[in-house]
Amino acid sequence: MSNQGVIAANRFGLGARPGEVAAVSADPKGWLLAQLTPERDLPRPLMSLPSTVDDMSAFFKWIRQIAAEAKEHGMDPYHLRPQGAPGAAMAGGGMTGNGGDNGFSIEREYVKAFLPRYAVAVKARYDVAVATDRPFFERLVHFWTNHFVVSGAKPGAITMPPSFERDAIRPHVTGRFADMLMASSKHPAMLFYLDNYHSIGPHSKVGKDPFLRAPKEPQAFSIPQTAGLNENLAREIMELQTLGVRSGYTQADVTSFARVITGWTIAGPPRVPVYQLVLQRRLDAKGLFEFDDEEHEPGPQTIMGKVYAQAGVDQGEAVLNDLARHPATAHFIASKLARHFISDDPPRAVVDRLTTIYLDSDGDLGAVCTALVNSPEAFDPVPHKFKPPEDYVISAARALPALQSDAGSLLRAYGSMGQTPYNPPGPNGWPDVEAEWLGADSIWKRFEWANQAAQSVATTSMNPSDLARDVLGSMLTQSTAQAIARAQSPAQGLTLLLASAEFQRR
Numbered sequence: 001m002s003n004q005g006v007i008a009a010n011r012f013g014l015g016a017r018p019g020e021v022a023a024v025s026a027d028p029k030g031w032l033l034a035q036l037t038p039e040r041d042l043p044r045p046l047m048s049l050p051s052t053v054d055d056m057s058a059f060f061k062w063i064r065q066i067a068a069e070a071k072e073h074g075m076d077p078y079h080l081r082p083q084g085a086p087g088a089a090m091a092g093g094g095m096t097g098n099g100g101d102n103g104f105s106i107e108r109e110y111v112k113a114f115l116p117r118y119a120v121a122v123k124a125r126y127d128v129a130v131a132t133d134r135p136f137f138e139r140l141v142h143f144w145t146n147h148f149v150v151s152g153a154k155p156g157a158i159t160m161p162p163s164f165e166r167d168a169i170r171p172h173v174t175g176r177f178a179d180m181l182m183a184s185s186k187h188p189a190m191l192f193y194l195d196n197y198h199s200i201g202p203h204s205k206v207g208k209d210p211f212l213r214a215p216k217e218p219q220a221f222s223i224p225q226t227a228g229l230n231e232n233l234a235r236e237i238m239e240l241q242t243l244g245v246r247s248g249y250t251q252a253d254v255t256s257f258a259r260v261i262t263g264w265t266i267a268g269p270p271r272v273p274v275y276q277l278v279l280q281r282r283l284d285a286k287g288l289f290e291f292d293d294e295e296h297e298p299g300p301q302t303i304m305g306k307v308y309a310q311a312g313v314d315q316g317e318a319v320l321n322d323l324a325r326h327p328a329t330a331h332f333i334a335s336k337l338a339r340h341f342i343s344d345d346p347p348r349a350v351v352d353r354l355t356t357i358y359l360d361s362d363g364d365l366g367a368v369c370t371a372l373v374n375s376p377e378a379f380d381p382v383p384h385k386f387k388p389p390e391d392y393v394i395s396a397a398r399a400l401p402a403l404q405s406d407a408g409s410l411l412r413a414y415g416s417m418g419q420t421p422y423n424p425p426g427p428n429g430w431p432d433v434e435a436e437w438l439g440a441d442s443i444w445k446r447f448e449w450a451n452q453a454a455q456s457v458a459t460t461s462m463n464p465s466d467l468a469r470d471v472l473g474s475m476l477t478q479s480t481a482q483a484i485a486r487a488q489s490p491a492q493g494l495t496l497l498l499a500s501a502e503f504q505r506r
Helices: 003-012 020-024 028-033 052-074 106-131 135-147 160-172 177-186 188-195 232-241 251-260 274-279 313-326 326-342 348-360 365-373 388-399 407-417 439-459 464-475 476-484 491-500
Strands: 264-266 290-293 301-303 307-308
Touching: 003 020, 003 439, 028 290, 028 365, 052 106, 052 188, 052 274, 106 135, 106 160, 106 388, 106 407, 135 160, 135 326, 135 388, 160 407, 177 188, 177 232, 177 313, 188 264, 232 251, 232 313, 251 274, 251 301, 251 464, 264 365, 301 313, 301 365, 301 439, 307 313, 307 407, 313 326, 313 476, 326 365, 348 365, 388 407, 388 491, 407 439, 439 491, 464 476, 464 491, 476 491
Parallel strands: none
Antiparallel strands: 264 290, 301 307
8 A cells, every 4th residue: 555545545535445445546536536527416315306486495494383373473474573672683684682581582494304314314425425436526625615615594595505506516516616606606606605686786676666566465474675785796706706815906996896687586486486487497597597677787797807798698697707717716726725635834836836727728627637747746755635524434443444433423523523514604605714613622532432333343253453444545654553453442442543643633
């Protein structure tokens, strides 16, 4: 087994399964590069997940149900508060308050309605990652999902991240960044999460006459609409998804870009009933994107010194294509990839190399990742990266095929270590540096989980020393090997393996 085989399986992959390091050691780079191809078929665990329409309609169906139940408990169905109580609990599709009077808890009803759906999606993502023969590809799926964040931490978006990952990320992992950016920006989950679905141009037809969008019939309950410009999506695209901070754009550029993408909205509920979507066969993410010309700010807009005079949706697409090709975007993406796979403080030579490849290849992510794998710095034998909790749990499951985890135990493990999939705290995603994951409590919870996992799979015939050499190969230090060999039981030996620095770093 070679050092490069261990690095390929751990630094670029999701941790070695028994026998995997030996299998890839003959050609570690070839094994990684072979994974940089488009996905032929969706992994089986993901096939049964709900459609995008189903994800969206689930929330709006719950809104109607909860409003009816709120009425029964003497609460204002609009604000989901006791009748006459000040303050709104719902704002822009989000739930922010607590309607806990009369034994009625909005939070409890919310968890009861959506936790099972969320748990199934988390388990499916885990199953794919543990079983995949293309762990580098799967790492990239997770990386880009954390770059283009749609978080279930925002009520209303809780059902959407899995379908967003499936529809907007997976098809473009080895393609052009511009295509992934376009798919992300038009996906209903992103339009909802960053509020662009109700962003209206001040000089548009609806901006001048909000009653154009007034319901034609009385509504039992409707989500409040904000008749104005919303800059959230424009700002996050420029700051977190393309150019990066301190890259030269101004607040005026953000505002102009926000005007450009007014009218980029969602065709689904409450704008269009589900049955109409079904009849029109608009059930996937592409079918749910809608450009509403009556909400779009008319006229040319200037962004970073360039005038965009296109009409309609073409104007926003032109801006996104320019942002995707901007040198600042190339440097930002190169830096994030190098930080994710090589070091918290990546070598400048690698970042410069990836930036050049990005620009020369028109943002071809497959070409950029090929250059990453071929970078000599990527195979530095010193493990600079610390696994975040989700990767740690997945790598342990890959090393211990007998380990069984149901959705509930997974959610408890992730929650205790501080990283719940599909649920980062903000649009900047989960942190990618070890300082954020090395807290004492998080590490203690990690060791507790390692001990429980080891206890659940250990048998008297198991030899942890053999397993340690199998999955860590030449990276296994003598001190760790001795500690495992001296363990008083197979379970203790497995715990020492999972808790070792070699296993937790890549």
